[in-house]
Amino acid sequence: MAQLWGGRFTKETDQLVYNFNASISFDQKFYKQDIRGSIAHVTMLASVGVLTEEERDQIIDGLKGISKDIQTGAVEITSEYEDIHSFVEANLIDRIGDVGKKLHTGRSRNDQVALDMKLYTRDEIVDIKYLLKELMETLHRIMKEHIDTFMPGFTHLQKAQPVTLAHHVGAYMEMFKRDYSRLTDIYDRMNYCPLGAGALAGTTYPLDREQTASLLNFYGPTLNSMDSVSDRDYVIELLSALSTIMMHLSRFSEEVIIWNSNEYKFVSIDDGFSTGSSIMPQKKNPDIAELVRGKTGRVYGALTSILTTMKGIPLAYNKDMQEDKELTFDAIDTVKGCISLFNGMMNTMTFNKPQMEKSAKHGFTNATDAADYLVNHGVPFRDAHGIVGQLVLLCLDKHISLDELPLDEYQKISPAFEEDIYDAISMKTCVEKRNTIGAPGRDAMKKVIAINDTYLANL
Numbered sequence: 001m002a003q004l005w006g007g008r009f010t011k012e013t014d015q016l017v018y019n020f021n022a023s024i025s026f027d028q029k030f031y032k033q034d035i036r037g038s039i040a041h042v043t044m045l046a047s048v049g050v051l052t053e054e055e056r057d058q059i060i061d062g063l064k065g066i067s068k069d070i071q072t073g074a075v076e077i078t079s080e081y082e083d084i085h086s087f088v089e090a091n092l093i094d095r096i097g098d099v100g101k102k103l104h105t106g107r108s109r110n111d112q113v114a115l116d117m118k119l120y121t122r123d124e125i126v127d128i129k130y131l132l133k134e135l136m137e138t139l140h141r142i143m144k145e146h147i148d149t150f151m152p153g154f155t156h157l158q159k160a161q162p163v164t165l166a167h168h169v170g171a172y173m174e175m176f177k178r179d180y181s182r183l184t185d186i187y188d189r190m191n192y193c194p195l196g197a198g199a200l201a202g203t204t205y206p207l208d209r210e211q212t213a214s215l216l217n218f219y220g221p222t223l224n225s226m227d228s229v230s231d232r233d234y235v236i237e238l239l240s241a242l243s244t245i246m247m248h249l250s251r252f253s254e255e256v257i258i259w260n261s262n263e264y265k266f267v268s269i270d271d272g273f274s275t276g277s278s279i280m281p282q283k284k285n286p287d288i289a290e291l292v293r294g295k296t297g298r299v300y301g302a303l304t305s306i307l308t309t310m311k312g313i314p315l316a317y318n319k320d321m322q323e324d325k326e327l328t329f330d331a332i333d334t335v336k337g338c339i340s341l342f343n344g345m346m347n348t349m350t351f352n353k354p355q356m357e358k359s360a361k362h363g364f365t366n367a368t369d370a371a372d373y374l375v376n377h378g379v380p381f382r383d384a385h386g387i388v389g390q391l392v393l394l395c396l397d398k399h400i401s402l403d404e405l406p407l408d409e410y411q412k413i414s415p416a417f418e419e420d421i422y423d424a425i426s427m428k429t430c431v432e433k434r435n436t437i438g439a440p441g442r443d444a445m446k447k448v449i450a451i452n453d454t455y456l457a458n459l
């Protein structure tokens with residue numbers, strides 16, 4: 001046991017207490033951020049005269065050495081230390097002697113850990129945004145290639161009206177665009193530096209907090225030292241944004257699973273992204289989509305967990321907050337893995353265009369258009385709705401589609417029908433006529449694709 005705080009104690013910590021309290025098994029994940037924060041801190045301490053330039057240089061050299069040695073494996077982070085902060089400080093003192101004991105001047109682990117967690121999550125937000133961008137590029141390519149791939153659009157998982165694959169995928173594109181901008185918002189709101197807040201009440205040293213904030217690329221220092229050490233809003237916001245990303249991926253996964261089923265056969269998942277069965281030789285399963293759907297619960301769990309942890313904590317720092325780490329790290333790693341794998345699966349998936357079109361043709365997805373045809377011939381919409389309902393019933397009886405029903409049958413039910421009804425309810429017309437922005441018609445889709453072209457080029 002190597003602790004930073006033995007002075008006022010008369011007894012060794014019980015081993016079980018030590019283990020329960022320690023966080024090194026997981027907070028070692030941000031050793032780089034911890035060292036980066038310490039370098040900024042001592043740089044500032046020297047500039048305000050708390051350390052000499054020589055002391056600063058010795059400490060910085062030592063810290064850089066530790067970082068390098070951890071990276072190469074020359075130094076191992078062991079459970080002998082309570083947390084990563086203690087490990088770095090102890091290792092520094094071993095390397096450079098007494099001057100290393102000055103590192104923690106004007107700092108507490110409370111502002112230090114607040115800083116490390118912010119630096120870590122901030123770096124991860126940048127990575128996740130990049131992965132989202134890659135996924136959006138894949139979806140954008142699919143949209144461009146499938147402007148004319150007709151498929152049924154569903155409500156209640158019942159065939160509703162024909163759309164295109166470009167339009168369907170475009171819906172997810174919008175979701176991921178919002179996810180991306182949510183991450184940007186979070187970054188902007190969290191990007192203030194807590195270092196210098198001390199344990200809770202600032203310090204008596206003449207710290208230059210603007211300087212450390214700027215050295216670490218923050219917009220500025222946080223403005224209340226008690227809030228600085230006890231704020232985990234950004235963790236909650238991040239986990240909420242990650243939960244929303246997972247919710248979107250999970251919905252999309254569910255559709256991929258349906259589309260890939262033997263009954264639908266809309267898509268074929270690449271062999272490289274499918275798995276087999278140990279007993280049924282014919283099986284090719286959509287496990288990636290299922291796992292993405294399944295892992296969503298885990299990320300929601302992290303959000304619920306941190307919200308519950310934070311709700312009863314009085315100001316300022318309390319040890320409960322150490323619980324923010326494992327679940328945040330796990331959620332971040334889970335989301336990154338899911339976005340990458342989902343992207344790989346989508347990028348290699350093939351789309352069965354004839355099957356999608358066939359499915360759109362059967363299921364009366366053009367019934368609304370038949371009613372609109374009547375409206376254009378002077379029939380009030382409510383009556384038109386009833387007439388087409390009767391036609392659908394007739395077709396169901398005859399096991400045919402509206403396109404296959406002879407004109408005289410149409411005319412028996414309403415004389416307003418003429419030969420051009422077939423053109424009016426052809427799938428091409430049904431989709432093409434829907435050309436208000438946001439609709440699946442070719443021109444409308446092209447406008448959205450052009451907007452997304454510019455959007456992606458500027459990310």
Ligand code: ARG
Nearest residue numbers: 023083109110113319321322
């Ligand atoms: N491991 C602690 C955490 O993650 C670091 C801060 C410890 N501060 C303290 N006063 N015990 O929150």
